[in-house]
Amino acid sequence: MPPEGARLAPVVRWRDGRRSEIDDWLTEEVPVALEFNGISHAVMLATPADLGDFALGFGLSEGIFASAADLYDYEVSHSPKGTTVRMEVSARSFAGLKDRRRTLAGRTGCGVCGTESLDQVLRPVPAVASSVSVHARAVARAMREMQTRQALCGATGAVHAAAWCSADGAVHIVREDVGRHNALDKLVGAMAGAAIDSGTGFIAVTSRASVEMVQKAAAVGASMLAAVSAPTLLAVHSAQAAGMSLIGLARQGNLVVYSHADCVVLD
Secondary structure, eight states: OOOTTEEEEEEEEEETTEEEEEEEEEEOOEEEEEEETTEEEEEEEEOSSSHHHHHHHHHHHTTSOSSGGGEEEEEEEEETTEEEEEEEEOHHHHHHHHHTOOOOOOOSSOSSTTOSSHHHHTOOOOOOSOOOOEEHHHHHHHHHHHHHTOHHHHHHSOOEEEEEEETTOOEEEEEEESSHHHHHHHHHHHHHHTTOOGGGEEEEESSOBOHHHHHHHHHTTOOEEEESSOBOHHHHHHHHHHTOEEEEEEETTEEEEEEOGGGEEOO
């Protein structure tokens, strides 16, 4: 069975000096509109899989929801133009949303497009309440396990992943999407749905560690973020302010610690 979020399409392949015409799996990328109590708040280009997790995680990581209890119910509908996730949310969440409403442009590469002011981009990063000590070998294990559990990427080669890992590096939840921010939001939603304490492990991602990724991880209390690629300087400053350990270039057993290195055991 194909992974959710993939469709077959005809392609012409050139491999080992030979031409072939085959059907290959491609990742779906569609506009996904997020509606809160009937009001469209954001339209993102995303992979139409795990949309309940996406809706909940977006609400939590963007500070719209204080907890998973603020999302009462949701409904997904599809049309030729895209997909809509209609959410019924608490009155307090909706009131706060109206105070800080923004519209996000649907780009998979940018998490702040369409914001109306600098304050919306560089919003304060909350301090994480707890920290976890993790060995470098655990980070390496997490990166290996995450790769083996990327079913959609394995079929299409075109998506990012975000994973929740326990302190020993075991991967417990993986979510995938064409957008790295979307993958992290889906993971946040899945973690909230499973009532996971984000202070007991760490988040691993297959992308670079941009400031938006740090903001989203800190918003749900994660004290460590490990990325396959390098972080930006702004991401490092944000992680330092939040008390978060930020790891980058975590590949083939190697890594670089950019903030709060005391929580990463390297002996």
